[in-house]
Amino acid sequence: MNTSKIHHLHARTRKLLNLGLTLGLLTALGLSAQLAQAQTRGGTLTAILQPEPVILTSALNTASPTGFFSANVFDGLVEYDNDFKLRPALAESWEVSKDSKTLTFHLRRGVKWHDGKPFSSADVKWTLENVWKKIHPRNQIIFNTVTSVDTPDDNTVVIHFSEPSLAVLSSLNSNGAQVLPKHLYEGTDILNNPYNNKPVGTGPFVFKEWSKGNYITLERNPDYWDKSKGVSKPYLDRIVFKIVPDAGARAAALEKGEVQYAPFSPVPLKDAERLAKLPNLKLETRGYDWISPWLFLDVNVDKPYFKDVRVRQALAHAIDLNAFNKVVWYGFGKPAVSPVVSTLKQFHSEDVPKYGYDPKKAEALLDEAGLKRGADGVRLRINIDYLPYGDDYKRSSEYIRQALKRVGIEVNVRAQDTPTFTRRVYGERDYDLSVVWFAGFADPLVGVTRAYWSNSIGKNIPWTNASGYRSAEADKLIEQAQASASQTERVALFKKFQQRVQTDLPSIPLLELHFFTVQAANLKDTVSGVDQIYSSLKNAWFDSAPKVADASK
Numbered sequence: 001m002n003t004s005k006i007h008h009l010h011a012r013t014r015k016l017l018n019l020g021l022t023l024g025l026l027t028a029l030g031l032s033a034q035l036a037q038a039q040t041r042g043g044t045l046t047a048i049l050q051p052e053p054v055i056l057t058s059a060l061n062t063a064s065p066t067g068f069f070s071a072n073v074f075d076g077l078v079e080y081d082n083d084f085k086l087r088p089a090l091a092e093s094w095e096v097s098k099d100s101k102t103l104t105f106h107l108r109r110g111v112k113w114h115d116g117k118p119f120s121s122a123d124v125k126w127t128l129e130n131v132w133k134k135i136h137p138r139n140q141i142i143f144n145t146v147t148s149v150d151t152p153d154d155n156t157v158v159i160h161f162s163e164p165s166l167a168v169l170s171s172l173n174s175n176g177a178q179v180l181p182k183h184l185y186e187g188t189d190i191l192n193n194p195y196n197n198k199p200v201g202t203g204p205f206v207f208k209e210w211s212k213g214n215y216i217t218l219e220r221n222p223d224y225w226d227k228s229k230g231v232s233k234p235y236l237d238r239i240v241f242k243i244v245p246d247a248g249a250r251a252a253a254l255e256k257g258e259v260q261y262a263p264f265s266p267v268p269l270k271d272a273e274r275l276a277k278l279p280n281l282k283l284e285t286r287g288y289d290w291i292s293p294w295l296f297l298d299v300n301v302d303k304p305y306f307k308d309v310r311v312r313q314a315l316a317h318a319i320d321l322n323a324f325n326k327v328v329w330y331g332f333g334k335p336a337v338s339p340v341v342s343t344l345k346q347f348h349s350e351d352v353p354k355y356g357y358d359p360k361k362a363e364a365l366l367d368e369a370g371l372k373r374g375a376d377g378v379r380l381r382i383n384i385d386y387l388p389y390g391d392d393y394k395r396s397s398e399y400i401r402q403a404l405k406r407v408g409i410e411v412n413v414r415a416q417d418t419p420t421f422t423r424r425v426y427g428e429r430d431y432d433l434s435v436v437w438f439a440g441f442a443d444p445l446v447g448v449t450r451a452y453w454s455n456s457i458g459k460n461i462p463w464t465n466a467s468g469y470r471s472a473e474a475d476k477l478i479e480q481a482q483a484s485a486s487q488t489e490r491v492a493l494f495k496k497f498q499q500r501v502q503t504d505l506p507s508i509p510l511l512e513l514h515f516f517t518v519q520a521a522n523l524k525d526t527v528s529g530v531d532q533i534y535s536s537l538k539n540a541w542f543d544s545a546p547k548v549a550d551a552s553k
Helices: 003-029 064-070 121-132 166-170 247-256 269-276 309-317 321-327 359-368 391-405 418-428 472-483 487-504
Strands: 044-048 078-080 086-088 091-096 102-107 146-153 156-161 205-211 215-220 238-242 281-284 293-299 333-335 380-386 409-414 433-439 507-513 517-520
Touching: 044 247, 086 091, 102 121, 121 146, 121 156, 247 269, 269 281, 269 517, 293 309, 309 359, 309 507, 321 333, 321 391, 321 507, 380 391, 380 418, 391 409, 391 433, 472 487
Parallel strands: 044 238, 380 409, 380 433
Antiparallel strands: 078 086, 091 102, 102 156, 146 156, 205 215, 215 238, 281 517, 293 433, 293 507, 333 507
16 A cells, blocks of 8 residues: 555545544534434444454453453443543542552442442452552553552552552553452462453443354443443443454455454455445544554564674664555554654653664674574574464564565564464563564553563563563663652653663564554444543444344354
């Protein structure tokens, strides 16, 4: 797809968004009563869930399929609106002490778990102490300085920190701080608890069935706490998450109306423009702001040939990121210079070491590092493992394989399912290079630093430090940013952090990703905040009956 087509596609999306804003304004002014639509209840939404999750609660695994699914079953303490501002959820209100070391939540009364048991402060305390601090891939560092949690009554939680933790407020939704039911988890092997795959939450939809390899079914929670003008949410009766591994089949299902909702750029990127032009579909780019995604090449620095920073620099110089973005990602990205994406303007730094496309420099660095070409022209033979989330990641690995071949590095591309990939990369660390994307979120401490913090190496926790990078300076900067009560100081620390990691280069930022969702044109209100992709579909509704295929077939 050429640049003009990309601009056309993005412009069409903006037109769709502007049209919605215009209709809302006309209705509010009373200029066209016929344009106003009331939410209607009922209907089954069929959504694409790809790849199939390994587990159904993001309190224990923050992979994107799990996050997209489980936000419909579980609530967080807060939600985020379209301006990153906090909205009440399980917590109706909260206060931060003047020294930023005490955070108090006043919980919503009358909330029940899906099994009928009451939700209380005991659930929050237990989850924080046993899950967020010990298991959750991102929250270990965010809640690392929690010294105690008080529950003076069933509806109050008081969290005490040894140092200020300003990043906490950026990660309290159902994805960042998912609360688990204490009565079903206490005293069990948390990681192997059966309720991980038959979840019991407080959210708008209730888990009903998981047919492995086929679909997962949720049904409306009739006792959900959220009401709008006296009408209980959610509006939909049911959500069926279909597992459709083939990208072409996903596009066909959307086009035929068999599926009405598909996130995370679900179709071949070359098909996006064609689908966006169909009258029964629309392309949505909102709802991804909170996750700040970036694609990177992780380098296992414990491998002898990658211990030398010159070899890692050579890898970076060998890859043409502009061509990579155009050829592999069809322009749905932006070449990255740092793990902190440019849309996080407050934290992002351009003042970092950069590694422009320069194959000759790559070859010179490899020579200097002692990796000379052999008689067959090969310097090194390695493997590359890619995130098994679709063809885009496979094609990314193939592109990198060709790029490295030109400088004398032979790469074998390995394919595997998600459990094998996460075990190989984050558990056994039996890999050379890995193509993966992380969500950076609204604060680098929430999503970026986990890829560099040495304390998470070798703990078999997916989506953390797989490179094996150990830097006393980087760790110190991370921990200082965690403890600082000054946002100005934190910004300065994160800019120094970017300088450090881009100098050491344990991983190579490739692209800032621009995800999109394809959905039915008659599906309304799917986006209510910057974190929508990891938020529930409790506000979604159909303005006419959708065509729904039988998910069991």
